Amino acid sequence: MYAYVIRRLVEAALILLGVSFITFILLYLVPADPARQIAGRSATAQTVENIREQLGLNLPFYEQYWRYLVNLLQGDFGRSYLQKSEVGELIAARLPASLLLMVAAICTELVMGVMIGVIAAIKRDTPLDKGLMVFSFVGVSAPQFVVGILLLYVFAVQLQWFPIGGYGTFAHIVLPALTLGVLGTGWYSRMMRSSLIDVMTQDYIRTARAKGMPRMRVIFRHALPNAFLPIIAMIGIDIGFFMSGIVVVESVFGWPGIGQLAWQAIQRVDIPIIMGVTLVSACAIVLGNLVADLVAPFVDPRIKLK
Template sequence: MLPYLARRVAALGLVLLAVSVVVFAILRLIPGDPAALIAGVDARPEEVERLRVALGLDQPTYVQYGRYLGRVLTGDLGRSLRSQQPVADDLASRFAASLLLASVSLAVALVVGLPAGVTAAVWRGTAWDTAMTTVSVLGASMPTFWFGLILIGFFSVRLGWLPTSGYGGMAYIVLPAVTLGAFSVASIARTARSCMLDALGYDYVRTARAKGLRENVVVGKHALKNALIPLVAVVGLQFGYLIGASAVTETVFTWPGVGLLLVDAIKHRDLPVIQGAVLLVAASFAFVNLLVDLLYATLDPRIRLT
């Protein structure tokens, strides 16, 4: 176990290093001068140049990256070019909101998607199975921002039941969580149906039926328990996806998470914030994948981590 963890942690470090290189290079290739954006349209050229020197933007790209990497290794993600606040502090204050939104969205996806997929497999070939398959395809292809605006228009504007945006009590998280979780509902439902169909075809399930056990016992005790094991990996990946893909939802609902911070930073070319946010999302996704592998090995004794 320990050698496996050591290799995975080393691989995680290499992944984050590659992410930092790619993001750093892409941001430097985008047209525009961050110093000019910060200084404003009325700033004189010499003022912009002094700001570029102060921010270290006049140095060669490899020098800028070397300094950036050195700071990151010590836990310093730099300061925001706009607010001059430490990027790590900004991300820490926003990450809790993103984590809450992702957790509630995953809970919504599980509550809706898991029963839908299981029942579709049990009643394979029926109208319910066809309906669930159709809804899953529609949910996977539906644009997040469009679905969010539809929910706002109906539940907030027309009915007045829920707030349109903001961050506060549980009422504020309902629409963002449903919007963000819609794609995961479709993915979990399709995966649950596939895993359940496989489990229902196993020999021990046919044996249980041959013994005369009730169908609910066969499904709940024998088939479902084994169908859930491969579903763990999908659920873990969905959680990582929800953390990283929340930018659109957070923007639509003005949810103060990392995604909204990233969108604002992109609009203003706040390079340190963009780099820090992308690194945080990448690290979160990789960490969730590691936890999923460990949990999968715990649930299935046939899996050995070597």
């Protein structure tokens, strides 16, 4: 176990290094000039050049990247070009809101997806099963931006059950979590249905049924724990989808998380913030997959970590 964790952490460090390198290259090639944006349109060429020199933007690519890596290893994400604040402090202030939204969305999609998948598997090939699978297909296909706008219009504007945007109460988190959870609900329900149907054909399930054990007890005590294994693996992968989709959802609902921070930074070409949010997101994805791999053996002891 310890050797496996150490190996995965080393792999994670290499992945994060690769992410930082690729992101830095892409931002380096962006035609927009951060120095010009900081100086303003009316600034002279000399002023812009002075700012570029102060920020180190006049240095060769490899030198800029090396300086960034050295600072990063010391826990320094850099300083925002426009907000004049440390990037680490900006992310730390926004991260709790994003984590809260992520946890709420995962709980939403797990409850809805597993419930729909189990019902569809139990009622296999019935009109209810087909209807639930159509709902799942729509959930997987619907863009999060469209889902968010529809939920806002129906539940916030028309019915006035929830606030249009903001942060701070349970009511504020319902619609953003549901928007993020709709996509996951579609995937989880389809995965849960397929996995449960497959498990129900196993010999030990047939043996339990042959001994006269009630069908519901067989499903929930024996079949469901084993059918849940693919769901555990998907949770780790899901963190990556949340980190990409959370930018849109936070912008729609005015949620003060790192997604909104990243969107503002992209509009202003604030490179240190973009790099910081990208690395934090990549770190969350890597750790999410690692945790999912570590949890799986506790659910099914037959799984061995190598």
